Amino acid sequence: MDLVYLAPLAGIVALAFAAYLMASVLKESPGNAKMQEISNAIFEGAMAFLNRQYKTLIPFTVIIFGILYFVNGFGLAISFLVGATCSAIAGYIGMTSTTKSNARTTEAARHSLNKALGVSFRAGAVMGMSVAGLGLLGVSVLYIIFRDPVVINSFAFGASAIAFFARIGGGIYTKAADVGADLVGKVEAGIPEDDPRNPAVIADNVGDNVGDTAGMGADLFESYGATAIAAMLIGNTLFGINGVIFPLLIGAAGIAAAIVSTFLVRTGEDGDPQAALNRGLWGTNVITAVLAYFLASSVFGDKGFGIFIAIVSGLVVNILVGMITEYYTSNAKAPCQHIADASQTGPATNIIAGIATGLRSTALPMIVFAAATYIAFTYAGIYGIAMAAMGMLCTAGMVVAVDSFGPVADNAGGIAEMAELGPEVRKTTDKLDSVGNTTAAIAKGFAIGSAALTALALFTAFGEEIAKNPKLSGLVTGGHLVVNLTEPGVIIGIFLGATLPFLVCAFTMEAVGKAAFEMIGEVRRQFREIPGIMEGTGRPDYARCVDISTRAAIREMVVPGIFAVGTPILVGFLMGAKALAGFLAGATAAGVLLAIFMANAGGAWDNAKKYIESGKLGGKGSEPHKAAVIGDTVGDPFKDTSGPAMNPLIKVAGTISLIIAPLLGKM
Secondary structure, eight states: OOOOHHHHHHHHHHHHHHHHHHHHTTTTTOSHHHHHHHHHHHHHHHHHHHHHHHHHHHHHHHHHHHHHHHHHHHHHHHHHHHHHHHHHHHHHHHHHHHHHHHHHHHHHTTTHHHHHHHHHHHHHHHHHHHHHHHHHHHHHHHHHHHTTTOOOOOHHHHHHHHHHHHHHHHHHHHHHHHIIIIIIIIISOOTTTTTTTTTHHHHHHHHHIIIIIIIHHHHHHHHHHHHHHHHHHHHHHHHHHHHHHHHHHHHHHHHHHHHHTTTOOOOOTTTTTHHHHHHHHHHHHHHHHHHHHHHHHHHGGGGGHHHHHHHHHHHHHHHHHHHHHHHHHHHTTTHHHHHHHHHHOOOOHHHHHHHHHHHEEEEEHHHHHEEEEEEEEHHHHHHHHHHHHHHHHHHHHHHHHHHHHHHHHHHHHHHHTTOOOOHHHHHHHHHHHHHHHHHHHHHHHHHHHHHHHHHHHHHHHHHHHHHOOOGGGGEEEEEOOOOOOTTTTHHHHHHHHHHHHHHHHHHHHHHHHHHHHHHHHHHHHHHSSSSTTTTTOSOOHHHHHHHHHHHHHHHHTTTHHHHHHHHHHHHHHHOOOOHHHEEEEEEHHHHHHHHHHHHHHHHHHHHHHHHHHHTTGGGGSHHHHHHHHHHHHHHHHHHIIHHHHHHHHHHHHHHHHHHHHGGGGOO
């Protein structure tokens, strides 16, 4: 059998396993009528957002499809459409799974911790298996049809375009709701986070799924597709058919490892859910490494060991970036506790400490990326860089599963609060939720790391495509693109590329501010005008708050999207290939640094608040707690909107550059 057919087979197996997990979750009891009512409201809000978001993106998708069809032909156009469609399907599957399982997790928490962990993790694994399965299935089937990795590279562009809007739209949605719920509910009204009296509480619960399930899933789906195609393009140049199919085989190995490792995620009633999830992550990495060794040896012979080392370097990035992220964001570690201590003198010192922590946290991950790049290149050349990225991304099935577990656990706790269940249930859901906060931070670190390595792989593939362009032979030395950093066009490209992430951050931060302003006004209005809300006799208008978040997210995601898609095209056609190479370098460096800074600062602010809420430094309601709530509010768009937007931004630039590479001139 042709080895390439193993890849779509693995993709089908992943989707079948996702269907099995979904069926097993839906068999669980959804709880009492009140729990089901709340869960259905969250589900309806999530679907309303996704429907409106994707309807907004349909005209954009049709226009790009038409341009690709008339400029590049049917193959590139259909590949773009398949990538966009698969990304949207993955979002729907994940959102359905998590919003249908939240009340079931709450009900399971009434029986045991292990049962609640099992329901929430299986729900997250539906999204994880869907992302990996659809990614591998889409890329491999398109390759089998067209037999040319150049033709299918727009699959990644379709995925990245959807991911960028999903990340930005989802981030604006969730933070508008979160900020409104926190500032008015917790600070002004003095009620708990998930109190049913808060009009923004349903929108806030919907937002957890929109950001950490649909947004993260689309982000990693895009990375998966872009990395596989970049590795296939480079492999085709260096090794022919073996270099093309090997990334697909590694993707299949990662799926097999993730499926086996899901059965390692178990705990006892007094056990540690984090340790259970870590077993799943470690199992996936170890099994993938073992399979990669045998696959590399089989496909490449003596050269296989160097490629295996490159893959392992990517797997090690998984582990190290997760550990570094946990250190800077966990409330059990010094950086987070330092921010909590700074809260004793007010919100200003809290914010100063949080910014400093985020800035400091960029150094170690960048050293890890640099070391992995050096090792991969030393052992396997430019193909090794792409395979390091593929090594990291092939574990996405488990990473997305662990990340999507978080919103389920968070929603379960909210449902327990709103349905007025006993304290023993909330104790169990709180235990899961605290683990979910850590896994969310680790997954953000993984997403940033994967984006960095994916961007390097795309940049390398871009250089290889430029080298094939006969119009640009003067830029090629020894068969590779050579860029002179002393040339003004290159320097200008670097400056423009480094500027783009800051502009997109500004747009998205302002978008959250505008949306939150509208949400705060609405929550205050309802507290003021609806009789009996604070007494529990009046019912808030939850749907109005959901609609505000949805409309704001759709409205505000358009301008950053236009900048992200349009800027590399303008630079490429107006200034040429060398300037675009500089642009990619600048955008990648600045985007990765901003992503790490904002994600870790936001996570540290969040957990500094939780550290105080645990009873330290005066506990809830104290002056340090009020300062920490303000810091957390600043950190919300950092970690859940602007920071995550950097990942698809740098990948959109890379995938577009790959598509237009054959059309560029020197300039």
